[in-house]
Amino acid sequence: MADVNRGNRPLSPHLQVYRMQMTAISSIFIRITGNALLVGTLLIVWWLLAAATSPEYFALADAVLTSWFGKLVMLGSIWALWYHSLGGLRHLYFDSGRGLDVPTAEKLGWGMFIGSAVLTVLTVAAL
Numbered sequence: 001m002a003d004v005n006r007g008n009r010p011l012s013p014h015l016q017v018y019r020m021q022m023t024a025i026s027s028i029f030i031r032i033t034g035n036a037l038l039v040g041t042l043l044i045v046w047w048l049l050a051a052a053t054s055p056e057y058f059a060l061a062d063a064v065l066t067s068w069f070g071k072l073v074m075l076g077s078i079w080a081l082w083y084h085s086l087g088g089l090r091h092l093y094f095d096s097g098r099g100l101d102v103p104t105a106e107k108l109g110w111g112m113f114i115g116s117a118v119l120t121v122l123t124v125a126a127l
Contacts, residue, residue, distance in 0.1 A: 021102075022109035029112075030087045033080035040077030043070065078123050083116035 043065060050061035064070050090108050093099050099108055 022106045026087065026090075026109040026112055030084060033084045033087075036080045037077060037084060040073055040080070043073060075120070075124065079116055079120040082119040082123070083112060086112045086115050086119075 047058075047061045047065050050058045065074070090099075090112060093108070094105075099105060
């Protein structure tokens with residue numbers, strides 16, 4: 001029978017050696033932001049339905065949406081919307097056959113993070 005000594009084997013790729021690439025990180029964040037946008041959308045739909053229901057129910061929904069938690073969710077939704085949009089533009093660029101080399105893909109990944117943060121600040125400042 002084969003020696004199955006799994007306790008002493010290193011993980012592959014080992015977590016201390018492997019550095020996650022920017023393309024993988026940005027891809028993971030695209031999925032996270034897509035799901036996070038659903039939460040913000042559900043809050044806005046709830047707020048609109050409450051407005052159509054009654055003044056008392058709208059007051060409750062408005063209190064939740066204008067609380068610190070609601071404002072934090074909306075701020076996160078603004079960032080997620082910008083990040084997700086920039087990711088879509090990056091994908092269109094990739095689909096054209098350009099930017100597929102590693103240095104350009106890394107720069108585009110960083111551009112998504114930095115660009116979404118800057119656009120979020122500009123959006124909040126405009127409100």
